[in-house]
Amino acid sequence: MNIIGISAFYHESTCCLVRDGRLVAGAPEERFTRVKFDRRAPINAFRFCLEAGGHLSPADIDAVAYYESPKKKLERQLSMGLGPSVDPSFAWLDTLAPEREIREKLGYEGPILSFEHHQSHAASAFYYSGFGEAAVLTVDGVGEWATTTYGVGRGAELRLLDEVRFPHSLGLLYSAITDLLGFAVLSDEYKVMGLAPYGKPRFAETLRTIARPGPRGQFTLDMACFDFAQPGRMYTDTLVERLGVAPRAPKGELLQVHMDLARSLQVVLEELLLAKTRYLYELAPSEHLCLAGGVALNCVANRRVHTEGPYKHIFVQPAASDSGSALGAAALAHVQLTGRRPSEGRIPHVNLGPSYDADRIAATLAEANIAALDFRGREAELLEAVVDRLDRQQVIGWFHGRMELGPRALGARSIIADPRDPTMRDRLNALIKKREGFRPFAPAILEEQAPAHIDIHYPSRFMTETCQVRSPLDLPAITHVDGSARPQTVSPETAPRFARLIAAFYARTGCPLVVNTSFNVAGEPIVNTPEDAIRCMANSQIDCLVLEDFIIDKPLISAFLRRTVAAGDRALRDRVEAQVDPRLSGDVERWRPAEGALPKGVYTFV
Amino acid sequence: MNTKELAEFLASEEGLAVARALLGATAEPAGAPVAARPGPQPILEWRPVEGEDGLTFERPDAARCKPRRIGPKAPGALRVCLIGESMAAGFPLAPAYTPALVLEELLRQALGPAVEVIDLAMPNMGPTEQLRVCEAARQLRPDVFVLMTGNNWYYGLTIEPTASPEARRRYALRLAEGGPRSLVAEHRRQLLARAAVMVKHLVAAAHDVGARAVLTIPAVNHAWERRSPPPWLGGGGAAAWSRGYEAARRALAAGALEEAVHAAAQVEDTPLTGAPQRVRARALLASGDPAAAAEAAMAALDGTNWQNITFALPQTPAAVAALMRDGAEAGGYEAVELREILAEAIGGPYLDGRVFYDHCHLNVEGVRVAMSAVAAQIASPRLPEPLGWRALHPLAPSPTPLVAASASFQAAHWASQFFPALAQDDLGALLRAQVREALDADDALQPVLRAFIRLRSPLTSPGLHAALPQASRVPGVSAALVSRRLNAPLLGAILDVLRERGDAEVEDDLTALVQGYERALDDGIDLAHPRHQPQLWERTPLAWDDPNDRQGAPFYRALWPDSTFSLVCGASRDLSVALTARAPSPGEVTLLVNGAPVGALALGPGWRTWRGVLPQGTLRRGLNEVRLLWPALAVDEDEALRLAQRRLSLGVDADLLPVFGEVYSLRVTAQAGA
Incomplete structure (x- = not known):
């Protein structure tokens, strides 16, 4: 039985394929279109899933599982009083659009099963956790009405027992403060989390009066401080007044007050999340907790839940935000259609995307006239050569196997570096990732060596929790200002080549970990294809690219290629800018882009 | 009714239709153009700077045709502002050679050196922007406004099915009133109303500063073929x-x-x-x-541009040209009708490739003739005897051979990119002629053409390909070279022309391309992917989504009874093929390779897959044509029209054109049984 799971049309559209209960493929649309957080119909991701399933046609799909209920969502939107200022075309009124797009853009003709937003989140955590039974907590901005749900799973059964409803939302609270701090909503919340350790929680008391815990897992936001229906701003002047913090302009200077507010928010979030887990434990006592929803990407909070909450073992869905809901919806459909649980074991890895074989890469390199070192059939030598470069403090673009699903690069599309280099963090932020200097980097550490270096004694393969660094080594590149890190423990079973690489680095240097950050630059989705990787390398200060069995050192990429790539990217940017040029939209009176569409609208030829 | 009940109601088609109707009834009318802020205004990319010289205008960089700085007008000098669209901007000859440069040279020849022509033309410029530029250009205190515009005036008319939900709803209302023909009539009415407003305001801006307004009425390439299918009409x-x-x-x-x-x-x-x-x-x-x-x-x-799909093209219909011409006396402006001048120049009324590159863009001779006429119009009142365009024409400068060659190649790419199935019955002949013209102008184009062949590789994007660097040094050719499309029509034309000129090395390029395809065929190639469709724009709405991407064309839709796809291979082995397709009515689709039938699939409304073989004997080394013959349409037209109208009334886009069949994938692979 082939089931396609889809989350789409709001944020980071994603498709996955569950075949006979096994998750065999999954990818977000952005990786194909190269439009960050692409929300359009996941046309390319759908086709990829069908190809990965063995050249399937749409007729081979037994059901499409959609991750939320448009009708119930409309109820909430109507109650919010969304007006023309939010969307002059009132496109959100069209609850038939998701089904229509699935049929008309993906070409799918069979049954479509819709599940509620938080049910999909819950399923994405429980059914892939490997727990036979577990309590399930989902927390995000908002789905239909729910912002938090409390559930329990046992075998194939998953029940939601209670919920917190809109507008009282931890996710929206976090987003609103993210907004006030001048970062992008639905994108940069993790930056606020990274900023928090630099601050003091001096606004926590005020925030506790704005987000108040209530009985039975409830909590309330003081809605005088928020307006979720106004365009472009989630908070009101009252919030500004209560906090006494002026809104920071995007890309404005980061002051101590901003760091303090970030820290305060993080503290309050963690308190509320802990209170929720305790309430859930009353409802669903268990040793196991499953977490999903956008807030479950807050790995600092996850750590507190794990160490201070009532549950012994937790599983956080690696793609905890809406992207992962596609997995949950597909699992729910499988249960509905077969009565059986989709998978018994824990999801071993999230390498569910495309891969590219070495011979084909060789042909591309030849056509591009890129001189590369060819290590086909000589993996040990390849790894030694990579270690040579890491040891020389080079930054490596590491491209191997199937692309990861979810926001984290876990050794398939990663940028890796030596964590011992005291200059590495600043270098990576400034020259490679082209992002804010305060942001930390994560380590990928050999699983069996982890306890000697970090205070985590169980596998944490998806970077879903932070911990303290306890290493005898000095690891400035991966140690945050508060001594924490967000590790990926690397097992030879699930990431064999990546594990062998780190082992080789360990053997050479005595350091069993590397810096591991996603293979992209700011504003760009993680690379998907070898060409994306070459382009990213040419556009940044990455010293060396490892494309499967090939090593490309930066000097081997010609200056012309670097210029060409830069020019190509400039042309792309120009084109995108031209498309949203207000002159053009102003030209077309009353013209609006088709709903659901990202930059488009030049209704013209030359 | 509470929100739950309201949501329940709105989640139905009926509810959505009611909501759309209510929203339409309360929609605010189109606003007037935004009033300019007080003080100096920017003019296109030029920003106002107030300094010791008074008000000047500066742009971040200089271009061949556009100075970095526009200073105050010199005493006694003649200052001309040329405003217009891509034709006026000199596409595809710009920036090295533009109408403004030619006009300036001709005016200097006629009137002496104290002449300045400021190029305010810009490709893609729509009506509102034209008005803004014209109004802002008053700050330059020109003596003459040359308004070389009209082709783009159809932009943004509210009679569009692919615009906002509200526009679609209005479209549905019109459709219900009188069928597709009433849409055409409404489009024409709106376009003429728009033209009247444009003429009035453009001319008024010129008169406001005491300048002459010279309206240059665009001409149309009569030989530029379009082949548009009909919409559903009802009643068969x-x-x-x-x-x-x-x-x-x-x-x-x-x-x-x-x-x-x-x-x-x-x-x-x-x-x-x-x-x-x-x-x-x-x-x-x-x-x-x-x-x-x-x-x-x-x-x-008269029958074009109303659907706002691929067939829309910037051109000036006869009625608009007449409005521009007939209003001259009453409007106090001067009109230069290019149609007449160009006809005179070629010695006949049927305008064609002798003066045009494509549907509306003038070639070198077209520019020389047109600007001779405009210069004569401007200069005559300042001379003892009026000048005719013929007197100035020999003085009109020409571009360098390389610029002319590049423009011809760009024109060929333009034609192949946008209008293969629609434009010419024999697109190949047109493209071959343009490629020959490019090589005749300057044989420096030869390496560009050879690079184009190699850059069609399915393995490497052109931006990374080693063949790009040298070839892209020729100005203007990059867009063609970096396109990811196979572009079989242009590829075929280039191969033909290079072979006929005895270029032996072209076989090396073809071999490299074939080797790339043979490697890709090991994994399989979907010929229905936009990159491999020759009829790319057949079904792409006229939005600027990437036409090489599935987001721009989710799957192939056939608007004509047959469809062709392109395959490059070495013809050294049998290939497996898997066709997944559907058709609105039951019937059989036949698959042919280079004219030889290789299989048939019984089709119906749902996707079906046929797997077969493309025998080696039917294949050719190099380009192959894979063709599908669709079953005859057996669809109730009235019902189809009603459904389209219903969708539009919901604010949803709709097909008004019959679709013979759709292809989800047409996968060819070297693997047996794939």
Whole structure:
């Protein structure tokens, strides 16, 4: 039985394929279109899933599982009083659009099963956790009405027992403060989390009066401080007044007050999340907790839940935000259609995307006239050569196997570096990732060596929790200002080549970990294809690219290629800018882009 | 009704239709153009700077045709501002050679050196922007405004099915009132109203600073063929249209010119698609009546641009040209009608490739003639004797051979990129002519053409390909070179022309391309991917989504009874093929390779997959044509029209054109049984 799971049309559209209960493929649309957080119909991701399933046609799909209920969502939107200022075309009124797009853009003709937003989140955590039974907590901005749900799973059964409803939302609270701090909503919340350790929680008391815990897992936001229906701003002047913090302009200077507010928010979030887990434990006592929803990407909070909450073992869905809901919806459909649980074991890895074989890469390199070192059939030598470069403090673009699903690069599309280099963090932020200097980097550490270096004694393969660094080594590149890190423990079973690489680095240097950050630059989705990787390398200060069995050192990429790539990217940017040029939209009176569409609208030829 | 009940209601088609109708009733009317802020205004990319020289304008960088700084007008100098769209901007000759540069040179020849022509033309400039630029240009205190505009005035008319939900709803209302023909009529009404407003305001801006307004009325390439299918007409009208059109085309192909003229006239078309008029125009031309052919070609324009799909093209219909011409006296402006001047120049009324690159863009000779006429118009009142355009024409400068060669190649790419199935019956002949023209102008284009072949590789994007660097040094050719499309029509034309010129090395390039395809065939190639579709724009709405991407064209839809796809291979082995397709009505689709039938699939409304073999014997080394013949349409047109109208009333886009079949994938692979 082939089931396609889809989350789409709001944020980071994603498709996955569950075949006979096994998750065999999954990818977000952005990786194909190269439009960050692409929300359009996941046309390319759908086709990829069908190809990965063995050249399937749409007729081979037994059901499409959609991750939320448009009708119930409309109820909430109507109650919010969304007006023309939010969307002059009132496109959100069209609850038939998701089904229509699935049929008309993906070409799918069979049954479509819709599940509620938080049910999909819950399923994405429980059914892939490997727990036979577990309590399930989902927390995000908002789905239909729910912002938090409390559930329990046992075998194939998953029940939601209670919920917190809109507008009282931890996710929206976090987003609103993210907004006030001048970062992008639905994108940069993790930056606020990274900023928090630099601050003091001096606004926590005020925030506790704005987000108040209530009985039975409830909590309330003081809605005088928020307006979720106004365009472009989630908070009101009252919030500004209560906090006494002026809104920071995007890309404005980061002051101590901003760091303090970030820290305060993080503290309050963690308190509320802990209170929720305790309430859930009353409802669903268990040793196991499953977490999903956008807030479950807050790995600092996850750590507190794990160490201070009532549950012994937790599983956080690696793609905890809406992207992962596609997995949950597909699992729910499988249960509905077969009565059986989709998978018994824990999801071993999230390498569910495309891969590219070495011979084909060789042909591309030849056509591009890129001189590369060819290590086909000589993996040990390849790894030694990579270690040579890491040891020389080079930054490596590491491209191997199937692309990861979810926001984290876990050794398939990663940028890796030596964590011992005291200059590495600043270098990576400034020259490679082209992002804010305060942001930390994560380590990928050999699983069996982890306890000697970090205070985590169980596998944490998806970077879903932070911990303290306890290493005898000095690891400035991966140690945050508060001594924490967000590790990926690397097992030879699930990431064999990546594990062998780190082992080789360990053997050479005595350091069993590397810096591991996603293979992209700011504003760009993680690379998907070898060409994306070459382009990213040419556009940044990455010293060396490892494309499967090939090593490309930066000097081997010609200056012309670097210029060409830069020019190509400039042309792309120009084109995108031209498309949203207000002159053009102003030209077309009353013209609006088709709903659901990202930059488009030049209704013209030359 | 509480929100739950309201949501329940709105989640139905009926509810959505009611909501759309209510929103439409309360929608605010279109606003007037935003009033300019007080103080100096920017003019396109030029920002105002107030300094010791007074008010000047500066842009971040200089271009060949546009100075970095526009200073105050020199005493006694003649300052001309040229405002317009891509034709006025000199596409595809710009920036090295533009109408503004030619005009300046000609005016200097006629009037002396104290002449300055400021190029304010810009490709893609729509009506509102034209008004803004014209108003802002008053700050330059020009003596003459040359308004070389009109082709883009159809931008943003509210009669569009692919715009906002509200626009679609209005479209549905009009459709319900009188069918597709009433949409054409409404489009025409709105366009003429727009043209009247444009002329009035553009001229007023010129007069406001005491400048002369010279309106240059664009001409149309009569030979630029379009082939648009009919929309659903109801009552079997579309089927009758297709039969009549095919009869006219058959007659033309058979050389029965009179019969073709008659058959084309019998098609119930005007004004609808213009396609039968095109057949009529060609038949009349072949009969030796170029004047009647030109009129027929112009009549075809009346049936275009109303659907806002791929067939929309910037051109100025005859009615708009007449409005511009006839209003001159009352409006106090001067009109230069390019159609007449260009006809004079080529010695006949049927305008074609002698003065045009494509549908509206003038070639070198076209620019030289047009700007001679404009210069004569401007200069004459300042001279003792009026000048004719012929007097100035020999003085008009020409571009360098490389610029001319590059422009011809760009024109070929432009034609192949956008209008393969729609434009010419024999696109190959047109493209070969343009490629020859490019090489004739400057053989420096040869390496560009050879690079184009290698850059079609399925393995490497052109931006990374080693063949790009040297070739892209020729100005203007990058867009063609870096396109990811296979572009079989242009590729075929280039191969043909290089071979006919005895370029032995072209076989090396073809071999490299074939090797890349053979490698890709090991994994499989989907010929229905936009990159491999020759008829790319056949079904892409006229939004600027990447046409090489599935987001721009989720799957292939056939608007004509047959579809062609392109395959490059070495013809050294059998290939497996898997076709997944569907059709609105039951029937059989036949698959042919290079004209030889290789299989058939019984189709119906749901996707079905046929797996077969493309035998080695049917394949050729290099380009191959894979063709699908679709079953005849057996669809209730009235019902189809009703459904389209219903969707539009919900604010949803809709197909008004019959679709013979759709292809989800056409996967060819070297693997047996794939």
